[in-house]
Structure formats: structure tokens, C-alpha cells
Amino acid sequence: MKVNHLFIGGKWTAPAGRDTLTVTSASTGEYLGSAPAGTDLDVDHAVQAARSAFDAPGGWPAWEPERRAAAMVRLAEALDAGSEMMARTVSAQNGMPISTAEPFEGKVPAMLLRYYAGLVADASAEETRVGLPQGTTVVRREPIGVVAAVMTWNFPQTMAFFKIAPALAAGCTLVLKPAPQTVLDPALLADAIGTAGFPEGVINIVPGGPEAGAYLVSHPGVDKVSFTGSTAAGRRIAAACAALLRPVTLELGGKxxxxxxxxxxxxxxxxxxxxxxxxxxxxxxxxxxxxxxxxxxxxxxxxxxxxxxxxxxxxxxxxxxxxxxxxxxxxxxxxxxxxxxxxxxxxxxxxxxxxxxxxxxxxxxxxxxxxxxxxxxxxxxxxxxxxxxxxxxxxxxxxxxxxxxxxxxxxxxxxxxxxxxxxxxxxxxxxxxxxxxxxxxxxxVTSPYGGRKASGLGRELGPEGLRAYQELQSIYYP
Structure with a gap:
């Protein structure tokens, strides 16, 4: 599989640079394929596409929750249709036994989409509370904005949808940065996004190495970062987000x-x-x-x-x-x-x-x-x-x-x-x-997942995973 373009703004787009990321079979060492290595310009383009999809009047966050949920279910159906190819592609790249890849990489992403579609369709975005010492308050949950999702290679699709599914349900748009070891399966994801008819710019994919990830994490157009990977890389991302006062979820290592x-x-x-x-x-x-x-x-x-x-x-x-x-x-x-x-x-x-x-x-x-x-x-x-x-x-x-x-x-x-x-x-x-x-x-899927100490910050999965992509606003009434 040779991927020649990047999926940005709902379209396959020519990359700004000429560098590629080559993938070899973990089982044989033989060439499997390649994909463009995203540059800073490509990241700029992807963030702008996500920003436009979020900020535009009538854009993704303005859709009724039921309408967003329906789009997520269509994406789940598209992923189901290609689950066998997805599992084989992941398995060939990272060495995951196909007997593991089929239930995890082939099935969990669609499961997550359906779970969060149901969760957001049934949940109210506003809650009215009796105030103290007087009045009432309406507490609103709003989508946090543009999400930079920096992903790992060991469960590339499963861990990606730990982020994608709740972010979409909340009304966020995303820029995904796949790991350089697994850059072929994101092309299958992009095809599924196209089949599901998602609006342009809601999900954008820019493969790249650590430099592309660092540039994306610190990009001024990003509102939230979600990262899965090593503790060492997580510390660097945490430092960058701390300097920017940018919300971050980190799912890191374990022993x-x-x-x-x-x-x-x-x-x-x-x-x-x-x-x-x-x-x-x-x-x-x-x-x-x-x-x-x-x-x-x-x-x-x-x-x-x-x-x-x-x-x-x-x-x-x-x-x-x-x-x-x-x-x-x-x-x-x-x-x-x-x-x-x-x-x-x-x-x-x-x-x-x-x-x-x-x-x-x-x-x-x-x-x-x-x-x-x-x-x-x-x-x-x-x-x-x-x-x-x-x-x-x-x-x-x-x-x-x-x-x-x-x-x-x-x-x-x-x-x-x-x-x-x-x-x-x-x-x-x-x-x-x-x-x-x-x-x-x-x-x-229904319960919070994440670590303490050097294993990370924040939680994914369950209702808590959805809340990680929402901001709170209180409106006080006399």
C-alpha cells in the first residue's frame, strides 16, 4: 500500500514536502508501503481545516446531538465493513497476532463510536441548579474545540478511537497524528470517514514523526491535546501544554x-x-x-x-x-x-x-x-x-x-x-x-481508564472520557 496524499479537510491532499514514512512487515522485514511525512505546513493546513469545521456557523458543534450520533453510527458501519482489512493491516505493521487484531483493531473502534453516539444522544447539554444564596444557575457543557490527537503504534486504531469517539460526540473536531510505525491503517480510516459522509475538516490525518507531533501539540489553533505513548514523550507534551495552559490527557506507560x-x-x-x-x-x-x-x-x-x-x-x-x-x-x-x-x-x-x-x-x-x-x-x-x-x-x-x-x-x-x-x-x-x-x-468501554503517577493524567472511556472533551459554562439567573 503506497499512500501518496494526506487526508485534510475531507479530501486527499498533496503533501507540502517530499519525505515519506516507510513501513516494513514486523514478521518478515519486507516492504509493506509508505505514506507522506507531514510537515509544519501540512499541520497548519489540517489545524485550519479543523478550526473552520468547528468555528463555521452551523458547523460540527452546532449539529444536534442526535445528528452527530447518526454520523458516528454511519462511520461505525463503514469501519465494520472494512474490519478484516483493518485488522490485517495493523497486524502486518506492528506484529500484533491477527487473533488479537480482529477483536481489538477490527471491532473496538466501531463499538466506541456506537457507545458514545448513544451517550451523547441521551444526555442533556444543560442542567439547571437551584442557586445559593439565591437564584438559579444553568450549567452548560460545551465542546472544548480543536483536538490534537497524538497516537501510538501498539493498538493504533483502538487507542485512536479512545479519543476520536468521545471528541466527536462532544462536538469537537480533530487532527490525528499517527505514529510513524503504523501509517497505513490511517488511510483505511480516511476511506471510512469519506464513506460515512463526514463534513469536511471534522477529522484530519497527518502522519509524522516526533517533530510533527511537537509542532501540532503547541499549535496556536489547538484547544486540547490527547496523547497515548511513552512516559518520556508524555512529560515533554505535558511541559508544552503547561506553558500554554492547554488541557491535556496523557495515557502513558505501565509496569x-x-x-x-x-x-x-x-x-x-x-x-x-x-x-x-x-x-x-x-x-x-x-x-x-x-x-x-x-x-x-x-x-x-x-x-x-x-x-x-x-x-x-x-x-x-x-x-x-x-x-x-x-x-x-x-x-x-x-x-x-x-x-x-x-x-x-x-x-x-x-x-x-x-x-x-x-x-x-x-x-x-x-x-x-x-x-x-x-x-x-x-x-x-x-x-x-x-x-x-x-x-x-x-x-x-x-x-x-x-x-x-x-x-x-x-x-x-x-x-x-x-x-x-x-x-x-x-x-x-x-x-x-x-x-x-x-x-x-x-x-x-463504559468505565474510566487511565493511570496515576508516571502512567498519565486524566481518564479515557466511559462518561468521564466524554467530559474530557467538554468545557463547563455557568449562566447565573437572579
């Missing part, structure tokens, strides 16, 4: 703990254990990659995770039998291999993996890797690796398990594994993270 309680019946949750820790080859911000195991069951749990890793089918991302695909790129594989060396240097015990799988000489593969006897203070237990690497640390008693779970710079997610859900919920309430799963983990 989540799986707290296995001594009563857990792990044999009944093998699929959930795998998904919680190794989904998308470990390239998942919410993955429970720090396994905290009760000392009395420690050998059993180390053996279970070792067998799980050894039994996982590693292969081409587009093969339906594959459970662990390649990493997104050669630099990402180098990064993960560097962490594996660091774990060995720091004295962790390698129980399986640690190298490149035999017979997969092309693409960016790393064996599923398990480290046992890991100190919670070690590098591999504290830093986000973003690959199929798990650490296992023993603990003595529930209090120590909670202390170890909270002994992290991050606070995005976590899991608790137990046969007693009431006990698990009590432990979950003590873990300082934005989300916790009991005997599994899957974000809930």
Missing part, C-alpha cells in the same frame, strides 16, 4: 503487577493469565508483567509461567495459530534484548526464553522470556520493557504483596488472582493504580 493470592486456582484461568501479561506480544501498556507470587506456592507459579511461555506458539503475525508475534521493529527488538541482558547481569534467574526463536530468521522476534527470583527494585521489575518478558517475585503475606505492587513509578493497571472475589476486591482497593482486574484484565 503493572499481577498479585497472585495464595488461594488462586490458576489452572482455571490459564487463558486469562496469558492475555493479562502477554497480549500483543507484551507490547501493551496495561500488561501485568510483574508477577508477585506467594512464597508458599512460588515454585509452582514459576513452573506454570515457564510452561506457558514455552508452550506459546511464536510465529508470523498473520498466522491464526500465532500467540506471540514479532515486535514492531528492529530497534524495539534491540531494546527488549538489552533489558534481557540487564536482567541476567542483575542476577535474575532465566527459566525460559532470552533469545531469538529458532527458524524465524526474518522479522523482529524475541522468545517469550521468564525471569524468576527477581528483586522488585531491579531494572527489569521497575522499567517498562514492552515485549514478551515477565518477572516473578516472591512475597510473604498480603501486606507485602500490596507494598510490592505499589512500589513502582507507574500506576496504570494491575490484576489480582484469587478464588475469593471479595478478598480480591479488598486487595484491589489497596493498589494505587487507575484500573485493576480480578482474575483477568480487559478495559471496560
Amino acid at each position: 503493572s503487577a499481577a498479585v497472585i493470592l495464595d488461594d488462586a486456582d490458576l489452572a482455571t484461568h490459564l487463558e486469562q493469565l496469558f492475555m493479562a501479561s502477554l497480549v500483543n506480544n507484551g507490547q501493551t501498556c496495561f500488561a501485568s508483567t510483574r508477577i508477585l507470587a506467594p512464597r508458599g506456592r512460588y515454585p509452582e507459579i514459576v513452573e506454570l509461567y515457564t510452561a506457558m511461555a514455552q508452550g506459546a506458539v511464536v510465529g508470523d503475525a498473520l498466522d491464526r495459530a500465532t500467540q506471540i508475534g514479532p515486535l514492531v521493529s528492529a530497534p524495539q527488538r534491540d531494546r527488549v534484548e538489552g533489558y534481557i541482558r540487564k536482567g541476567l547481569d542483575e542476577g535474575a534467574r532465566l527459566t525460559t526464553g532470552g533469545g531469538r526463536p529458532a527458524g524465524l530468521d526474518r522479522g523482529w522476534f524475541v522468545e517469550p522470556t521468564i525471569f524468576a527470583d527477581v528483586e522488585n527494585s531491579s531494572t527489569v521489575a521497575q522499567e517498562e520493557i514492552f515485549g514478551p518478558v515477565l518477572t516473578i517475585t516472591p512475597y510473604d503475606g498480603e501486606d507485602e504483596a500490596v507494598r510490592l505492587a505499589n512500589d513502582s513509578a507507574y500506576g496504570l493497571a494491575g490484576t489480582v488472582w484469587t478464588s475469593d472475589l471479595d478478598r480480591g476486591a479488598r486487595v484491589a482497593r489497596r493498589i494505587r493504580t487507575g484500573t485493576v482486574g480480578l482474575n483477568g484484565y480487559l478495559p471496560d
Whole structure:
């Protein structure tokens, strides 16, 4: 797939520059396609298109909520029609197993559009309150304006629609900046937007690298920034938005703990254990990659995770039998291999993996890797690796398990594994993270998702995700 134009103002538009972003298959290293690399001029053009669509009389925010909702449902239908191609395109680019890409990249965007369409169609934009000491007040929710959505590569469409769906429902317009590793699937999104008949300029797409992202984030025509990506990049974006007093939502990294309680019946949750820790080859911000195991069951749990890793089918991302695909790129594989060396240097015990799988000489593969006897203070237990690497640390008693779970710079997610859900919920309430799963983990579209500490600012999903794209205005009546 060779994309020659940018989607700006509802049309395919020639880019201002000549540079391109080339994408290779994560599974084979072969050329997949390319797209234009957006310049500052392209960003200017896209922001102006979004600005015009927002500010024009009768523009997108002036549409009745029911009319916006209907347009969102049409976009959902267009995405449904192309879901198979979308999933395959994402899988080929970033190495996500197709069995994961189909339900996530192929289905979640349309689900989000329908959820937020229903939410905004049923919600009132105004609320009247009895005032104190006198009078009444009308509290209004208004769309915040033009949104700069800077996206990640690991779940490119799913995470994009964490932003697109609530922003559209609120009445905002957007400029999307896809990650350079995944610039082909946005062309399929643009086609769906055209099929759905969206007004010109409501959604604009400008692929690019960090420079394009930085320029967009600081653009004077932008009213709100929403970013998903690394904590390091999030800090830079937060600093830029702070200087501009610009609202920002940041969904950043994680190093989540799986707290296995001594009563857990792990044999009944093998699929959930795998998904919680190794989904998308470990390239998942919410993955429970720090396994905290009760000392009395420690050998059993180390053996279970070792067998799980050894039994996982590693292969081409587009093969339906594959459970662990390649990493997104050669630099990402180098990064993960560097962490594996660091774990060995720091004295962790390698129980399986640690190298490149035999017979997969092309693409960016790393064996599923398990480290046992890991100190919670070690590098591999504290830093986000973003690959199929798990650490296992023993603990003595529930209090120590909670202390170890909270002994992290991050606070995005976590899991608790137990046969007693009431006990698990009590432990979950003590873990300082934005989300916790009991005997599994899957974000809930209807509930707030986001992190504490170095895992970010603000929340996506649920009604809270819609409110992130709204401003409040109070009108006082005597």
C-alpha cells in the first residue's frame, strides 16, 4: 500500500514536502508501503481545516446531538465493513497476532463510536441548579474545540478511537497524528470517514514523526491535546501544554503487577493469565508483567509461567495459530534484548526464553522470556520493557504483596488472582493504580481508564472520557 496524499479537510491532499514514512512487515522485514511525512505546513493546513469545521456557523458543534450520533453510527458501519482489512493491516505493521487484531483493531473502534453516539444522544447539554444564596444557575457543557490527537503504534486504531469517539460526540473536531510505525491503517480510516459522509475538516490525518507531533501539540489553533505513548514523550507534551495552559490527557506507560493470592486456582484461568501479561506480544501498556507470587506456592507459579511461555506458539503475525508475534521493529527488538541482558547481569534467574526463536530468521522476534527470583527494585521489575518478558517475585503475606505492587513509578493497571472475589476486591482497593482486574484484565468501554503517577493524567472511556472533551459554562439567573 503506497499512500501518496494526506487526508485534510475531507479530501486527499498533496503533501507540502517530499519525505515519506516507510513501513516494513514486523514478521518478515519486507516492504509493506509508505505514506507522506507531514510537515509544519501540512499541520497548519489540517489545524485550519479543523478550526473552520468547528468555528463555521452551523458547523460540527452546532449539529444536534442526535445528528452527530447518526454520523458516528454511519462511520461505525463503514469501519465494520472494512474490519478484516483493518485488522490485517495493523497486524502486518506492528506484529500484533491477527487473533488479537480482529477483536481489538477490527471491532473496538466501531463499538466506541456506537457507545458514545448513544451517550451523547441521551444526555442533556444543560442542567439547571437551584442557586445559593439565591437564584438559579444553568450549567452548560460545551465542546472544548480543536483536538490534537497524538497516537501510538501498539493498538493504533483502538487507542485512536479512545479519543476520536468521545471528541466527536462532544462536538469537537480533530487532527490525528499517527505514529510513524503504523501509517497505513490511517488511510483505511480516511476511506471510512469519506464513506460515512463526514463534513469536511471534522477529522484530519497527518502522519509524522516526533517533530510533527511537537509542532501540532503547541499549535496556536489547538484547544486540547490527547496523547497515548511513552512516559518520556508524555512529560515533554505535558511541559508544552503547561506553558500554554492547554488541557491535556496523557495515557502513558505501565509496569503493572499481577498479585497472585495464595488461594488462586490458576489452572482455571490459564487463558486469562496469558492475555493479562502477554497480549500483543507484551507490547501493551496495561500488561501485568510483574508477577508477585506467594512464597508458599512460588515454585509452582514459576513452573506454570515457564510452561506457558514455552508452550506459546511464536510465529508470523498473520498466522491464526500465532500467540506471540514479532515486535514492531528492529530497534524495539534491540531494546527488549538489552533489558534481557540487564536482567541476567542483575542476577535474575532465566527459566525460559532470552533469545531469538529458532527458524524465524526474518522479522523482529524475541522468545517469550521468564525471569524468576527477581528483586522488585531491579531494572527489569521497575522499567517498562514492552515485549514478551515477565518477572516473578516472591512475597510473604498480603501486606507485602500490596507494598510490592505499589512500589513502582507507574500506576496504570494491575490484576489480582484469587478464588475469593471479595478478598480480591479488598486487595484491589489497596493498589494505587487507575484500573485493576480480578482474575483477568480487559478495559471496560463504559468505565474510566487511565493511570496515576508516571502512567498519565486524566481518564479515557466511559462518561468521564466524554467530559474530557467538554468545557463547563455557568449562566447565573437572579
